[in-house]
Amino acid sequence: MNYTLHQLEIFKKIAEVKSVTKASEQLFLTQPAVSIQLKNFQDQFKLPLFEVVGRKLYITEFGEEIAKAAAKILEEVEAINYKSSLFEGELAGKLKISIVSTAKYAMPYFLSGFIKENKMVDVTMDVTNKMSVIRALENNECDFAMVSTIPKKLKIEQIELMKNKMFFVAGKDYKIPKKNVSLKDLNESIFIFRENGSATRLAMEKYLVKHKIEILRKMELTSNEAVKQAVIAGLGISIMPIIGINDALKTGDIQILKIKDLPLETYWNLIWLRSKNLSNVAKAFQQFIINNKEEIIEEQFRKYNNSSKY
Template sequence: MNYTLHQLEIFKKVAELKSVTKASEQLFMSQPAVSIQLKNFQDQFKLPLFEIVGRKLYITEFGNEIAKAATKILDEVQAINYKSNLFEGKLAGKLNLSIVSTAKYAMPYFLTDFIKENDSVDVTMDVTNKMSVIRALENNECDFAMVSTIPKKLKIERIELMSNQMFFVAGKDYKVEGKEVNIKNLNKSIFLFRENGSATRLAMERFLIKNKIEIIKKMELTSNEAVKQAVIAGLGISIMPIIGIQQALKNGELQILNIKGLPLETNWNLIWLKTKNLSNVAKAFRDYISENKNDIIDQQFPITQIT
């Protein structure tokens, strides 16, 4: 047998996702390239690693055993690389992050130069809802979390990153009379909410209750991107963080409704448990953020604040 580490990695990813298409996306390869390597890997075994039934890919029992072995081999190779880099004096290891969905528009910019400077650091970033982020933090499944609302029940350390401004937005065809929208007229619209547990939803609910807005029609969506697309399509209106909609505003797909009392403003925070024993990689990232956050914000987010 003469299979390569690259083929092991491809088969492991295909076995994990049960899809050549999804594997190619995550591996940043074309689908034909993945298919060719998968075939070359299969040709080295007498027993089938997978089978296609209908349009679905299924991993055989033998294939599952090979996938487990591939995982162990790749983990050992990674460990060798880490040890080699450590002996060379380089920072090496894993950094695990859990962030709320809207933070995906910001966190990559806080990571980019750190990863470029430390190419032996592997990053796992789970983008999910607030409740899942807090759960990951509680269960010690991540080093850091990025949130706009600080969990009150946890003893945490934090670095305040940047302002998170939220505005009421509507599609380009939403009719507005005058320069300022009468908040009492909003109840004629369909309100688009994030799911329960979302900090954006909580802020929107508090604003509506405070201003005694009656909700006649509403819809719930499970991601910021879904809400944005629904607003663009003219399905309804919503309160959204400015950080995730700037391109849509620039393109004229969305408009900010000029409403008294807005924007709502919170702050993005990088948080971690006080009791967390941070790895060398995690400590280095914490220090990097502390030292460079202002420069990153000035360079990457010069127009995130609208007044």
């Protein structure tokens, strides 16, 4: 047999996602290239690794065993690469970060420079809701988390990153009776909420209670992107972080409603457990953020902190 590491990686991914198309997307390869490598890999075995029934791909029992073996081989190769880099004086290892969904618009900018400087560092970034992020932190499943609300029950350390400004927004066809919308004008609208556990939902609920806004109809969605698309479609109004809707504002698909006591302002924070023994990679990332956060915020996020613009 003469299979390559590249073929092992491709088959492992296909076995995970059960689709050549999805595997090609996640590996940033063309579908024909993945199909060719899959065929070449299959040709080296007498037993089938997979079968196609209808339009669905199924991994055979034999294929599952080969996929497990491939995963182990690739892990060993990764370990060899890490050890080689360490002996050469390079930083090598894994960095695990868990972030709330709206932080996905910010965290990549804080990671970019660090990854470019340290090519042997692999990053896993889990994008989920606040409750899941805190659970991952509490269970030691990640090195760092990015949140806008600090968990009170955990003993954590933090680095304050940047402002998180939230506005009431509506679709382009939302009828505004006058220049500034009054709180009473909102009562007939459908309010679009994030799911329970979301910091954005909590901020929105506090604002509505504080100003005694009556909610007659509401909708609940499980991601910031879903809320944005619902607002664009004219399904209702919501309070959303400005960082996640900037493109829609530029195209005019979303409009900011000028309402009393807005925007709401919190801060994004990079947090970690005080008791956690940070790896060398995690310590290096921590120091990178401390040294470079002001420059990153100025270069990438100055437009979001300009209050006069909105």
